Amino acid sequence: MRVEVSYKFIIGFIIVVGSTVLVNLMTPHLGVTPEWQQLFSTGVALFVGLLLGWVFSKAFTANFRVLNEGAGRLSQGDLSKDVVLPQPLLPDETQDLAASLNQVTGNLRELVGIIRNSSAKVAESAQGLSATSQEMTASSHEVANTVEAISRGAETQAEMVERGSKLIRDMALSIEQVAHSASKVAEAANNTVNSAKNGGEQARATMDRLRRFMGETEKNGEQILSFGTQVQKIGKIVDVITGIAQKTNLLALNATIEAARAGEYGRGFAVVAEEISKLADSTSLSAGEITTLIETIRDQSQQVQASMKENSRELEAGRAAIDTTGLAFEEIIQSALGAQAKATGIAEASTQQTAGAGALVKAIDEISRVITDNAAATEEVSAATEEQSAAMEEMAHAAQDLSALAEQLLATVSRFRLASDGRS
Amino acid sequence: MEQVLVFDLGEERYGLEVGHIQEVADSPVLHYIPQSPGFFLGAINFHGQILPVLDLCNFLEFPAGPHDPRKIVLAVEGCALALAATAVHRIVPLAAEALLPFQGSPGRESFIRAVFHHQGRMINLLDLPRLLRRLEAA
Numbered sequence: 001m002r003v004e005v006s007y008k009f010i011i012g013f014i015i016v017v018g019s020t021v022l023v024n025l026m027t028p029h030l031g032v033t034p035e036w037q038q039l040f041s042t043g044v045a046l047f048v049g050l051l052l053g054w055v056f057s058k059a060f061t062a063n064f065r066v067l068n069e070g071a072g073r074l075s076q077g078d079l080s081k082d083v084v085l086p087q088p089l090l091p092d093e094t095q096d097l098a099a100s101l102n103q104v105t106g107n108l109r110e111l112v113g114i115i116r117n118s119s120a121k122v123a124e125s126a127q128g129l130s131a132t133s134q135e136m137t138a139s140s141h142e143v144a145n146t147v148e149a150i151s152r153g154a155e156t157q158a159e160m161v162e163r164g165s166k167l168i169r170d171m172a173l174s175i176e177q178v179a180h181s182a183s184k185v186a187e188a189a190n191n192t193v194n195s196a197k198n199g200g201e202q203a204r205a206t207m208d209r210l211r212r213f214m215g216e217t218e219k220n221g222e223q224i225l226s227f228g229t230q231v232q233k234i235g236k237i238v239d240v241i242t243g244i245a246q247k248t249n250l251l252a253l254n255a256t257i258e259a260a261r262a263g264e265y266g267r268g269f270a271v272v273a274e275e276i277s278k279l280a281d282s283t284s285l286s287a288g289e290i291t292t293l294i295e296t297i298r299d300q301s302q303q304v305q306a307s308m309k310e311n312s313r314e315l316e317a318g319r320a321a322i323d324t325t326g327l328a329f330e331e332i333i334q335s336a337l338g339a340q341a342k343a344t345g346i347a348e349a350s351t352q353q354t355a356g357a358g359a360l361v362k363a364i365d366e367i368s369r370v371i372t373d374n375a376a377a378t379e380e381v382s383a384a385t386e387e388q389s390a391a392m393e394e395m396a397h398a399a400q401d402l403s404a405l406a407e408q409l410l411a412t413v414s415r416f417r418l419a420s421d422g423r424s
Numbered sequence: 425m426e427q428v429l430v431f432d433l434g435e436e437r438y439g440l441e442v443g444h445i446q447e448v449a450d451s452p453v454l455h456y457i458p459q460s461p462g463f464f465l466g467a468i469n470f471h472g473q474i475l476p477v478l479d480l481c482n483f484l485e486f487p488a489g490p491h492d493p494r495k496i497v498l499a500v501e502g503c504a505l506a507l508a509a510t511a512v513h514r515i516v517p518l519a520a521e522a523l524l525p526f527q528g529s530p531g532r533e534s535f536i537r538a539v540f541h542h543q544g545r546m547i548n549l550l551d552l553p554r555l556l557r558r559l560e561a562a
Contacts, residue, residue: 247450249514250448250450250494253429253448253512253514253515254447254448256427256442256515257427257429257442257445257446257447257448257515260427260442260443261442261443261499270427277514277515
């Protein structure tokens with residue numbers, strides 16, 4: 001039967017009071033003197049009281065000692081034993097307390113067990129997390145490095161693209177220059193063709209004039225030849241005359257001789273012969289003069305003929321030169337036309353090349369854009385990676401903290417000794 | 425007044441009296457005489473008569489030169505001869521007073537009888553007899 005402690009105290013008190021009263025009541029019956037009655041009663045009361053008190057307190061103290069021990073054990077962390085109170089006659093709150101304490105112990109035991117398991121698991125997880133986060137940090141460092149490399153590569157790309165772009169711009173410029181020069185060449189070739197055509201026409205006109213002139217010169221030459229022939233005839237006649245004069249002279253000579261031999265009779269004859277001789281002399285003289293003139297004419301005519309031949313040769317050479325000039329002009333025209341065609345071809349090719357260069361520029365611009373996008377994306381990736389890295393670091397720290405915490409927890413609960421523990 | 429036929433022998437001008445001359449032949453055909461002395465130029469046919477031609481230049485030891493085709497046919501008694509000169513000129517009158525004596529070089533036989541002036545030149549008159557004598561002797 002459960003009796004609460006307060007009741008027990010009250011009962012005890014009542015017993016004491018009752019015993020006192022009893023004693024008081026009894027004492028006159030016992031024959032004790034009235035002076036000693038009070039003392040006696042007090043003494044009995046005290047005695048009873050002390051006795052009861054001792055009985056109570058013994059049990060009480062014993063219980064409380066056990067409870068204290070139990071609580072002490074609990075405070076030490078020894079959860080292995082339950083508090084066992086000796087079986088009382090009258091259970092009271094102390095039993096309740098013991099039961100509660102045991103409950104507490106049991107709960108604590110459970111809790112600690114759970115905590116131990118959990119914290120062990122947490123520690124494990126924290127380790128795993130730490131390791132994973134380290135791996136992740138490492139790999140995110142790798143990613144960061146790769147991204148850095150990509151970024152550098154993108155820089156190089158951008159540089160190359162810039163260079164390429166510049167080269168293409170220069171190329172486009174030089175193509176333009178080439179086209180310009182080609183058009184100039186075509187123009188010049190055109191001019192050359194025109195000039196050569198003019199020159200060719202001039203050459204032809206000169207040739208015609210020359211031919212006419214040579215025709216006339218031939219006619220002159222023929223005339224001079226005929227002159228020469230006439231002069232030769234004159235010469236022959238003069239020779240005849242000279243011969244006659246010589247013969248006449250001889251005749252006169254012989255006549256003089258005969259006349260001398262004839263002596264007196266031949267004197268008149270001698271005079272006549274003398275006259276004839278003189279005439280013959282005069283004739284000879286004149287004939288001589290004519291011959292001289294003829295010689296002069298012949299010389300002059302020969303000179304003229306020679307100079308005409310020279311002229312003719314020069315004219316021929318001139319004609320040949322003009323022919324050559326005409327041919328040369330033809331050749332010039334041909335090569336100028338060829339140059340024109342080539343220049344046109346170059347101009348066309350340049351236009352194509354310019355178009356091609358334009359396309360190239362567009363392509364390079366595209367590439368440049370892609371590279372810029374890539375660079376931006378890389379930057380983002382880099383930033384994200386950094387964030388990730390930071391988060392990883394934090395996570396690692398958190399994991400470490402968690403681990404530490406778990407260890408702390410473990411350390412804290414290691415104080416508690418469960419019944420399952422082999423060591424204290 | 426003599427008449428003298430003037431002719432050249434080389435550079436020298438010579439003369440011969442017309443009296444010694446028959447005729448001046450007009451370039452007769454000259455036939456070569458084989459094995460004849462050097463002073464004979466050849467032979468000519470003069471009116472059917474064969475006349476030897478004396479090369480005066482050669483005979484008088486002048487340097488050789490061209491000959492006038494006209495040959496001087498001599499009219500000397502018993503002498504059929506023609507003379508060849510470098511050039512035959514004309515007949516000039518000669519006054520006897522104009523004749524000048526000629527001194528030949530000693531040790532050398534000259535066939536020059538005398539000299540006279542005519543138109544600024546010295547003309548040596550040929551000594552024909554002496555020449556002919558000399559010729560016969562050779």
